[in-house]
Amino acid sequence: MTSAPRLPDDRYPPIEPYDHGMLDAGDGNLVYWEACGNPAGKPALVVHGGPGSGCTPGARRFFDPARYRVILFDQRNCGRSTPHASDPAADLRFNTTDRLIADMERLRTHLGVDRWLLYGGSWGSTLILAYAERHPERVSEIVIPAVTTSRRSEIDWLYRGAGRFFPEALDRFRAGVPEAAGETTPEVLAAYAARTESPDPEVRARATADWCAWEDTVLSMEAHSGPPPYSGRPGPARQALVRICARYFSHGAWLEEGQLIRDAGRLAGIPGVLIHGRLDMGGPLSTAWELAKAWPDAELTVIEDAGHLGGAATSRAILAALDRFAED
Numbered sequence: 001m002t003s004a005p006r007l008p009d010d011r012y013p014p015i016e017p018y019d020h021g022m023l024d025a026g027d028g029n030l031v032y033w034e035a036c037g038n039p040a041g042k043p044a045l046v047v048h049g050g051p052g053s054g055c056t057p058g059a060r061r062f063f064d065p066a067r068y069r070v071i072l073f074d075q076r077n078c079g080r081s082t083p084h085a086s087d088p089a090a091d092l093r094f095n096t097t098d099r100l101i102a103d104m105e106r107l108r109t110h111l112g113v114d115r116w117l118l119y120g121g122s123w124g125s126t127l128i129l130a131y132a133e134r135h136p137e138r139v140s141e142i143v144i145p146a147v148t149t150s151r152r153s154e155i156d157w158l159y160r161g162a163g164r165f166f167p168e169a170l171d172r173f174r175a176g177v178p179e180a181a182g183e184t185t186p187e188v189l190a191a192y193a194a195r196t197e198s199p200d201p202e203v204r205a206r207a208t209a210d211w212c213a214w215e216d217t218v219l220s221m222e223a224h225s226g227p228p229p230y231s232g233r234p235g236p237a238r239q240a241l242v243r244i245c246a247r248y249f250s251h252g253a254w255l256e257e258g259q260l261i262r263d264a265g266r267l268a269g270i271p272g273v274l275i276h277g278r279l280d281m282g283g284p285l286s287t288a289w290e291l292a293k294a295w296p297d298a299e300l301t302v303i304e305d306a307g308h309l310g311g312a313a314t315s316r317a318i319l320a321a322l323d324r325f326a327e328d
Contacts, residue, residue, distance in 0.1 A: 004066045011061040011110040025103045027094035032080035033073040037065035038071035043113045045073040047120030052244030062318050067326040080242045097254045101131045102268035116304050121146035129260040141325045145275040147288035149260040156185045169217040177221050180278035211242045217323025218282045222307035264294035272298035273321040277306030
């Protein structure tokens, strides 16, 4: 099968979905999905980050559209999925890691896919690993840029430990929830989660702004063009992201501490490529290193000049991995 041509930025040209729909996930939830590329190509699922950010058109461009059947979906309550978490009336009780794994399996069955490649980073990495360890027989390969497993220790680093480099910003972040003054990181995050559920729109807006300001600070030393990664999102998308993030991280993503690295042996036989920036302040390299040691079929590529947002070298590593797996 002939490959599609690349553009000067090394990625494939923009493409539009040839199919899309709303999957009834139960519990009153509809999950948006779309399919791009070659309907007869190798199935690949894009698992977006956040949690709660939604899929983006740019993710399609890492896949050769002549060789891949690229499937993207918006996880519960974000993107084009409904009900949307920016609506305070939306009930998030059924938005958990286990439910997202079930949604992925329901989508796979709905689309008639036997096995698929999984691609995604940051929170997407956590969800990919949780799904693959639950359903290894359904996964052909895995490609992860920006490795995280959402251990409580990783969450504590992101929302407290990184404050060693940004102490004034951390003080402002914690001051946003004075009711949790002096409390542990999970309690601070739970206080933010409670504020995003407030009936008062001003309370919700303030909590969203304070959360995004901290997240932007953690990424502030990385080269980035355009608006701030968190604060620069459209209002409803920003509100949904913070509401879902605060909910997940205050609960440790409903995972046992260290579970995904502990159970990485279940991934034996699944080829994996882990790509991580050495300068990633939000998710230090140590997690990717530990996972690579525990997963016998994974290879780790460290990008020396990249952080959490990646860059040109990260994109080239992703493209190289996906082009290689397209041939299998």
